[in-house]
Amino acid sequence: MSALLAVDNVSKRFRGLVAVDRLGFAVEEGGIYAVIGPNGAGKTTLFNMIAGVYAPDGGAITFAGERIDGLSPDRICRRGIGRTFQIVRPFPALTVEDNVTVGALLNRRHVTEARAHAHEVLRRLDLYDRREQRASALTLPDRKRLEVARALATGPKLLLLDEVMAGLRPTETDRMVAILRTLNAETGLTILLIEHVMRAVMALASRIVVMHHGAEIAQGVPADVVRDPAVIHSYLGAEDV
Amino acid sequence: MPLDLYLNVAIGGVLTGLVYGLMALGLSVIFGVVRVVNFAHGEMMTMAMYAVVTVFAALHLDPLVMLVPVAVAMFAFGYLVQASLINPFITRPEHSQFLLLVAMATIIANVLLILFGPDAKTVQVAYAFDSYQIGKIIIDATKLYAGIAAIVVAAALVAFFHYTPLGTAIRACADNYTGAQVVGLDVKHLYSLTFGLGAACVGAAGTILLLIFDVTPSAGPAYTLLAFVIVITGGLGSMPGALVGGVLIGFTEAMAGLLFTPSAKSMFSFAILVLVLLLRPQGIMGRRTA
């Protein structure tokens, strides 16, 4: 299988601070990859570069064979990358259904068509029953699933999930994991997630990239990465375990 | 046209511009700290100007003498407005606050219209037609005093913000609202103080401006707009920028009035606004935000 997304020697600095330092990895089509690391490691900055919020200062980002670094967020979405935000941002005054319809309208001219597709997506994400509720009235787990649904409705080939499990209880985490696994298995959707919740990472990811101070300190299959001394060191600090 | 004519007009423009700068400084202070876009800025100025006109008609006190009392009165007004109307609105969307001030501006302007009528009012000081001569350069006394007064008031304000504990506290609020609360600053009170200071500033500017211009009830919006053009040109959040912007606008207006027609001078201010937005949106002395 070929690499759908290739991050090649990518860097980003904000004035004096190096947020991402010559990072490189490739995400294979159909895979679920996780990016983990302590807070401030540069994970969200990495996402924001892939999603077009920032342009990298160095290096290249390639998606489906074409360079995407420096493109605007809406063009990146139209190329086939959907994303969620670390702090959930559904459209508050719109209903659940309308939120997802907006996403579905990206590739469809007519509202009825889009709404039908939105319903499909909502069913997948277990939100169909709440479709007429306002987004602002939803609980956090539901809002997180709504954001995923909206991103999904745009028909992406790659889904970027930024700490989508944060704030969820274990049962809700498991539910989200199940939904994502099914999505990946049934549709071949490639998923790249930033996560702190190791329970979800271990259950989903086929490969993990570990970041610390903007650079990669380990990359590989979950079993290896989790035993890597550098990884343990960066999570637990300088003292011996 | 002879060079000295240009120079005279230019100097007059710069001096007037210093007063504009003082007016804009009040706006900059308010926006920089409280983050409220004060649409009633011009009306607050005309309010103060009418107060001076009234007192002058009764007591013949020179506007420069009335500077301090007017500033104090405007400070109280500003404090009250922020405390009673705007503070409760901090969490509301931006345009709500803005429209609140639009409403206030409309009410003030029309109350002034009812109280004073639509005709222009002026203040005729004893030295209204005096001037100083340096070589071939002629400087109007009124403009000179106005410029000096503006510098003095502006300096006092800048000194307050940079050298007093209260001023530093206010600047802390501006930098970091939550952080300021965490260290125990009463942010709402500081906001009210700041709005009061901004109001005092614009009141002082208005008082000084009466030496040069007259006042009508409908003059407010043009001044509000001018203040915004200056603040955006000079750089948001930069106090020296407001003064620099003011001088630039004053100079441009004066030259435009000389080279084209006087009544079209405001068009040049707007042209500058557009240029600034196109070429350097952070203003002359502003910092580029991410």
Next chain:
Amino acid sequence: MIARLIDGVPPRALVLMALLFLVALAAPLFAGDYLLTVLILIFYFAYTGQAWNIMMGFAGQLSLGHALYVGLGAYAAASLFTHFSLPPWLGLLVGAPLAALAGAFIGYLAFRFRVGGVYFAILTIAVAEFARVGFDHFGWVNSSSGLFLPVKQYSGNDVWHLRGQPVMFYYLLLAATIAALVGCRMLLTSRIGYFWLAIREDEEAARAAGIDTFHYKMLAVVISAAMTSFAGVIYAFYYNNLFPEQVFNISRSIEIILAPIVGGIGTLFGPILGAFILTGLAETLTSALNAIGVDIPGVKQIFYGLCLLAVILALPDGVWPWLSRRLGLKGRGP
């Protein structure tokens, strides 16, 4: 198309709308001359409010310079009429693109350079002021001395030349308001409408969902501007005189925003309800004061200011959302 228009609207709302429409149609038969002029004013503000609402309520951009578009439409049609006897409907074909261009210019400056929120409002004020001063010196439209259309008592109604009795203008504005209502409803229930609402709610998130926000914001501005210019044409031919000082004045811009704010930004019926409440009350107030011999200029403006204040403080979403909930008229959507 009809289905899409009434989808999600409760039946009692439809009945009420039909009734109100019939009343509005028949009104000139019962209203006296004065009441007719008040009604004309109401529908003028209902229409311009609806046009402004597209920019603000749908796309989230606060414009405080809509008088610019009124003025451009008014001056285009009026000057072409006085100079070349060009019928106003053809003058509109010049005025509307002109207004659209002005809107596009403002939009481009604002959106390309990230001038948002209240800075956008400042920009709109600045451009309107620029036009005011500019037209004051524009010889072809008679500068500050004003442009005048010939005024006569018209026995017939010439719609093509917009020469006629007030009742003609009433029906024109009523038709325009209804057309605007239908048009906005069509837009809101279409792809464009969804994108506008998304942008209004959260522009960053809208972009992440693939929406080219620059494009859609420009669309809102241009449509709003062009729509408003039609009101300008009516203005010119109804009042028969134009002064830059009055037409482009910021007070006109503020008057335009009052109805939709009081009625409810972003709602379809807000501007119409707001126009009825504001103009109705203001005229009642003025008449009452006149009756007791009080005639002070500025009282109406203070009233408007107080209304605005009251709405912002007590009913920030406007009267229509509150009213429609009370009357059980709330359907799906605005």
